[in-house]
Amino acid sequence: MARVAPLPVDPAGNAVTNSVLARVLGRRPEILAAFGRLDAAARFHGLLSPALKESLRRATAGEIGCAYCESLGTGTPEPADRRESLAVAFAKMIAEDPAGISDAQFDVLREEFTEEEIVELVAFVCFVGIAGQMFGAVMGLEAADPEEAAAYQAVLERRG
Template identity: 40%
Template sequence: MARIKESNFGDTSFQRLLGHNLEVMQGWCYLGNVLEKEGLLSAKLKEQVRRTLAQKNGCEYCKAKGKPELSRFDEKTSIAVAFTEVFLKQKGEISDSSFRILREYMTEGEISELCAFISFTTASQYFGAMMKLEPVRNQQ
């Protein structure tokens, strides 16, 4: 059970926890939708990054959506997930050499989008962890 009661606003448990402040919920959802969709990076790549982050960021709700699917990795996804693993270990102390590797496979725009996606997703997962947001259990 989450640490606070869900509001009456939002479509998901996560949104209803944010829904106590509609402006925050709406802004958060808008940015999440922008970052998750196809952009300079594919939505499929970003989903594998999200799954990688979920395994370490402490949100059970996010973990329940699955582990990274190695069979779906192409070269760019492998590089993005490896960078995500570096982020998880080093947080803001990522070396220039990690960015040099990214530049071999991604444009400046793609690197910016990847870092924004990692940062926003981590914040979302931390919020879920702080609130003890649990996965929805199938009821039979």
């Protein structure tokens, strides 16, 4: 059970606003609103595809230990291409040891990504992926039920 009780489900809400993450974070509505704007901007806009960003999110969910985040879809089959493979490996390195990232690892990223894409990749992993996952892990959020996980995937399909 979550360490802080989620707000009740809003019958007029949707899958995003009624997620357990949103219902816990909703105890501080201004923080939920700001995080929601950051999440939407980082996840669905920019130079990197939403599909790549979802691969990054899935790659770090287990590392951080958020049962809720893991339940939304974990792992990824073999990465689609070298870019995705590099990005996923880099995201895992950030999750494992952010201070251990070397200049050489950035040089490898530069073989496939522009400077702007690297900034977006790191911002997404740190500000949205790992930060949200860490919140869920610290708050003890339980796994999403199958309906909530399916709703999350439907949002990705619509926005991607």
